[in-house]
Amino acid sequence: MSNVHAVILAGGAGTRFWPASRRQLPKQLLPLAGRADETLIGATVRRIEPLVPAERTWISTAARLVEATAAALPQLSRSNFLAEPVARNTAPCIGLAGATIGRFDPDAVVAVLPSDHFIADEPGFRHVLARAVQIAEEGWLVTIGVVPTRPETGYGYIELGDAIAHQAHAVRRFVEKPARQLAETFVAGGRHLWNAGMFFFRVSVMRAAIAKHMPDLARGLAAIDAAALRGEEARVLAEVFPTLPSISIDRGVMEKADRIAVVPGSFGWTDVGSWQVTWEMSEHDADGNALPAESVAIDARNNLVRDLTRGQARKRWALVGVNDLVIVETEDAVLVIPRERAQDVRLVVDALAARGDIDRL
Amino acid sequence: MSNVHAVILAGGAGTRFWPASRRQLPKQLLPLAGRADETLIGATVRRIEPLVPAERTWISTAARLVEATAAALPQLSRSNFLAEPVARNTAPCIGLAGATIGRFDPDAVVAVLPSDHFIADEPGFRHVLARAVQIAEEGWLVTIGVVPTRPETGYGYIELGDAIAHQAHAVRRFVEKPARQLAETFVAGGRHLWNAGMFFFRVSVMRAAIAKHMPDLARGLAAIDAAALRGEEARVLAEVFPTLPSISIDRGVMEKADRIAVVPGSFGWTDVGSWQVTWEMSEHDADGNALPAESVAIDARNNLVRDLTRGQARKRWALVGVNDLVIVETEDAVLVIPRERAQDVRLVVDALAARGDIDRL
Numbered sequence: 001m002s003n004v005h006a007v008i009l010a011g012g013a014g015t016r017f018w019p020a021s022r023r024q025l026p027k028q029l030l031p032l033a034g035r036a037d038e039t040l041i042g043a044t045v046r047r048i049e050p051l052v053p054a055e056r057t058w059i060s061t062a063a064r065l066v067e068a069t070a071a072a073l074p075q076l077s078r079s080n081f082l083a084e085p086v087a088r089n090t091a092p093c094i095g096l097a098g099a100t101i102g103r104f105d106p107d108a109v110v111a112v113l114p115s116d117h118f119i120a121d122e123p124g125f126r127h128v129l130a131r132a133v134q135i136a137e138e139g140w141l142v143t144i145g146v147v148p149t150r151p152e153t154g155y156g157y158i159e160l161g162d163a164i165a166h167q168a169h170a171v172r173r174f175v176e177k178p179a180r181q182l183a184e185t186f187v188a189g190g191r192h193l194w195n196a197g198m199f200f201f202r203v204s205v206m207r208a209a210i211a212k213h214m215p216d217l218a219r220g221l222a223a224i225d226a227a228a229l230r231g232e233e234a235r236v237l238a239e240v241f242p243t244l245p246s247i248s249i250d251r252g253v254m255e256k257a258d259r260i261a262v263v264p265g266s267f268g269w270t271d272v273g274s275w276q277v278t279w280e281m282s283e284h285d286a287d288g289n290a291l292p293a294e295s296v297a298i299d300a301r302n303n304l305v306r307d308l309t310r311g312q313a314r315k316r317w318a319l320v321g322v323n324d325l326v327i328v329e330t331e332d333a334v335l336v337i338p339r340e341r342a343q344d345v346r347l348v349v350d351a352l353a354a355r356g357d358i359d360r361l
Numbered sequence: 362m363s364n365v366h367a368v369i370l371a372g373g374a375g376t377r378f379w380p381a382s383r384r385q386l387p388k389q390l391l392p393l394a395g396r397a398d399e400t401l402i403g404a405t406v407r408r409i410e411p412l413v414p415a416e417r418t419w420i421s422t423a424a425r426l427v428e429a430t431a432a433a434l435p436q437l438s439r440s441n442f443l444a445e446p447v448a449r450n451t452a453p454c455i456g457l458a459g460a461t462i463g464r465f466d467p468d469a470v471v472a473v474l475p476s477d478h479f480i481a482d483e484p485g486f487r488h489v490l491a492r493a494v495q496i497a498e499e500g501w502l503v504t505i506g507v508v509p510t511r512p513e514t515g516y517g518y519i520e521l522g523d524a525i526a527h528q529a530h531a532v533r534r535f536v537e538k539p540a541r542q543l544a545e546t547f548v549a550g551g552r553h554l555w556n557a558g559m560f561f562f563r564v565s566v567m568r569a570a571i572a573k574h575m576p577d578l579a580r581g582l583a584a585i586d587a588a589a590l591r592g593e594e595a596r597v598l599a600e601v602f603p604t605l606p607s608i609s610i611d612r613g614v615m616e617k618a619d620r621i622a623v624v625p626g627s628f629g630w631t632d633v634g635s636w637q638v639t640w641e642m643s644e645h646d647a648d649g650n651a652l653p654a655e656s657v658a659i660d661a662r663n664n665l666v667r668d669l670t671r672g673q674a675r676k677r678w679a680l681v682g683v684n685d686l687v688i689v690e691t692e693d694a695v696l697v698i699p700r701e702r703a704q705d706v707r708l709v710v711d712a713l714a715a716r717g718d719i720d721r722l
Contacts, residue, residue: 019679296712298705315690316721318380318709320698325683327697329676336688336697337681344659348679351657360677 002109002202004133006052007097009197010041010061010069010115011087015349016274019333020308023361024064026116029072033118033272033281039072040272041115047122051129052111058082058101059115060093085238091252092217092244094199095210096237099221102203103228109136110206112199112249118281120268128265131166132200140164140261141209141254142200143171145193147266151183154273156195156250158262171260174250193264196271199249206253213256220244275326276342279304292317303327304339333360363470363563365494367413368458370558371402371422371430371476372448376710377635380694381669384722385425387477390433394479394633394642400433401633402476408483412490413472419443419462420476421454446599452613453578453605455560456571457598460582463564464589470497471567473560473610479642481629489626490559492527497561501525501622502570502615504532504561506554508627512544515634517556517611519623532621535611554625557632560610567614574617581605636687636696637703640665653678664688665700694721 012026021027028041035043045057054075061069063083070081082097094112101108111133119125132142145158154177161172174195178186186192201209211218220240227236245252254260270277279302282290288302289295292314295305300319306328307315319325326342328335337345352360373387382388389402396404406418415436422430424444431442443458455473462469472494480486489505497503506519515538522533535556539547547553562570572579581601588597606613615621631638640663643651649663650656653675656666661680667689668676680686687703689696698706713721 019677294718296709298708298712316380316694316713316718318694318696318698318706318712320696320705320709321702322686322697322699325697329695331676333677333679334690335679335681336683336686337679338683341682344681345679347659348657348681351659351679352677357655357677 002107002137003056003105004052005056005058005101005105005108005110006045006048007058007060007082007094007101007110007112008041008044008115009090009093009112010059010065011084011093012065012116015346016343017278018345018349019330019335019360020306020328024068026065027272028115029065029068032278033270040118041069041072043118044113044115045073045076047119047125048111048113048129051126051133055080058097060084060097062087084241086242087246088241088244089246090197090249091210091214091247092220092241094249095206095214095217095221096224096241098201098203098206099225100228102207103225106203108203109133110199110201110203114197114271116272117196118268118270118272122267124267125265125269128263128267129198129200131168132198132263134166135164135168135261135263136200136202136205138165139202139205140168140259141205141257142168142261142263143254144196144198144200145262145264146196146269147264148187148192148194151180151187152194153177153180153183155271157183157186157192158195160191160193160262160264164261166263168261168263171254171262174255193262194269195250196269199254209253209257214245214247214252216245217252274342275304275306275328275337275345276339278306279326279339289319291319295319302339305329363468363498364417364466365413366417366419366462366466366469366471367406367409368419368421368443368455368462368471368473369402369405369476370451370454370473371420371426372445372454373426373477376707377704378639379706379710380689380691380696380721381667385429387426388633389476390426390429393639394631401479402430402433404480405474405476405478406434406437408480408486409472409474409490412487412494416441419458421445421458423448445602447603448607449602449605450607451558451610452571452575452608453581453602455610456567456575456578456582457585457602459562459564459567460586461589463568464586467564469564470494471560471562471564475558475632477633478557479629479631479633483628485628486626486630489624489628490561492529493559493561493624495527496525496529496622496624497563497566499526500563500566501529501620502560502562502566502618503529503622503624504615505557505559506623506625507557507630508625509548509553509555512541512548513555514538514541514544516632518544518547518553519556521552521554521623521625525622527624529622529624532615532623535616554623555630556611557630560615570614570618575606575608575613577606578613635703636665636667636689636698636706637700639667640687640700650680652680656680663700666690 014021014026157175159173161170295317298320375382375387421443518536520534522531656678
């Protein structure tokens with residue numbers, strides 16, 4: 001049996017959770033769901049540990065984020081951090097990780113996992129992951145499809161094809177974010193799953209698929225690979241990586257390749273996409289409020305207050321007559337926004353960027 | 362001509378401006394209007410100084426507030442602070458101040474002024490005050506009536522009687538807080554003024570009026586007066602003051618006495634009664650927001666944010682899609698309330714009191 005390696009994708013711009021998230025502190029480095037003292041990336045590494053030990057867990061992140069990410073994952077060796085000199089989307093990133101792992105372990109199976117998702121049922125998730133690995137060993141490019149629970153228009157969908165072994169299916173088609181009506185059809189029809197951005201493959205199989213469908217990327221990766229064998233990886237990576245095509249692995253490889261499989265799963269997955277999701281996943285009082293301890297709420301419903309300041313004396317929050325608000329306070333900024341507009345926090349980040357307020361980005 | 366003394370009424374429970382105001386820090390000790398670095402009581406003393414020098418300015422306050430109030434008024438001698446052992450409303454308070462001043466200066470005219478109001482037109486105010494003093498010298502009990510600019514139901518009104526000298530009128534009647542419709546009639550009719558809680562009298566005239574209409578109070582004051590001449594004022598005050606009738610000077614004396622005059626005035630007066638008033642009196646941006654410097658406001662209108670924390674780095678406030686909110690932050694508390702419910706901040710204070718959260722009261 002092959003060794004399983006994990007590649008955790010940990011880039012990210014840090015805009016959707018402003019003011020908690022920043023350019024230097026994207027959401028995977030924050031405790032936004034689950035345990036109050038565990039970052040999303042920390043949970044990601046911990047929950048696969050029974051299947052993938054730390055020495056085979058690789059972190060793909062931006063050069064500027066290596067320090068902070070390493071601090072969040074003290075159990076990992078610094079040599080397991082793969083720093084991209086610039087962001088080039090997931091195809092170059094996954095291709096590079098596959099090539100790097102392949103040099104050490106040519107028979108490896110790689111599990112690519114996002115670093116910023118929350119999973120409620122961890123044993124259930126590991127069960128699905130083990131099956132995805134098994135199918136990847138047999139030469140398939142594999143993804144996990146989450147059984148949809150609502151007609152979400154913010155996700156891509158995967159249409160099931162014929163059943164293959166291990167309760168998996170061939171993928172018939174990847175579908176971009178659908179309109180509402182189409183999404184409703186998908187949920188009702190039972191043949192579409194959410195694309196959760198998880199991929200499983202033998203390094204040899206991915207290398208061959210890239211060679212076939214993304215020859216430019218294959219050439220670049222070959223150059224980096226050759227340089228690594230000469231001990232010149234750093235220099236050539238910095239030269240070559242920025243020239244690679246910026247495209248997602250879905251678009252560049254998965255949608256075009258043969259033998260693509262999907263393993264359906266239901267394990268309480270959420271992508272922690274906005275403060276709205278944080279409210280949904282928080283403990284609420286009887287009025288739907290998720291507030292700091294000892295808050296006063298009078299005629300106030302369905303609000304989220306996150307006090308992320310480090311003060312000794314806990315602030316007393318008092319909400320009177322306000323509903324459906326998100327309020328987030330940090331040491332140097334405060335956000336006030338309706339829950340239903342939580343995605344619009346990017347407008348704040350844009351405004352701060354436009355005025356050059358770099359300390360708050 | 363008699364000497365004019367001022368008695369500044371500076372008690373107050375400190376609930377309407379929570380979390381800025383506290384039991385130990387009522388609103389007159391805060392810079393809630395006008396200059397950012399001047400307390401309301403500081404402005405009160407400063408604006409009468411051309412007419413009443415510091416040595417004839419007396420501060421009537423609660424024993425527990427003497428220290429903080431003296432700190433806000435460094436120009437006043439400690440002997441000019443009159444500490445009430447308990448709060449007994451304005452009649453005992455004004456009676457005591459009149460008696461105290463009368464011992465030093467039997468011919469004095471006293472101007473009683475609230476400590477927590479804002480006045481935009483200070484020369485205009487002094488002009489009206491000088492006329493009120495003039496009429497008081499002639500033996501009237503005098504009040505100032507503010508020409509109403511809206512059908513306010515939160516104030517008492519004064520109905521004008523016949524004209525007397527110096528553009529003043531005899532008072533026909535004091536009217537308690539009216540219903541909306543009646544208030545509209547008052548504003549339209551032009552014969553009703555707002556009762557701004559300012560009173561002017563010769564100490565001898567007030568003593569006689571109290572003797573006639575509040576004999577219990579007169580007896581108590583006489584006992585304190587006699588004790589003061591024996592050097593036993595402190596002990597007797599502590600004994601007698603709590604037994605005095607708790608009633609306002611309006612109700613106890615002004616509504617019953619003869620020769621009550623009112624001087625009408627328009628000098629940009631406001632009682633700074635709630636955060637709603639603070640919003641009204643603040644500088645606004647084009648969208649009606651009064652926010653800390655460098656805030657980001659997107660689709661946000663008519664909000665007030667007061668950041669009263671002492672942090673070195675100014676917080677960046679970002680408001681998206683919220684309207685008509687009041688948000689006030691201090692070192693240890695944050696209030697979020699719609700402007701139109703600003704009066705309901707007392708519900709928060711009640712809730713904190715009920716749970717014994719005394720550090721935040």
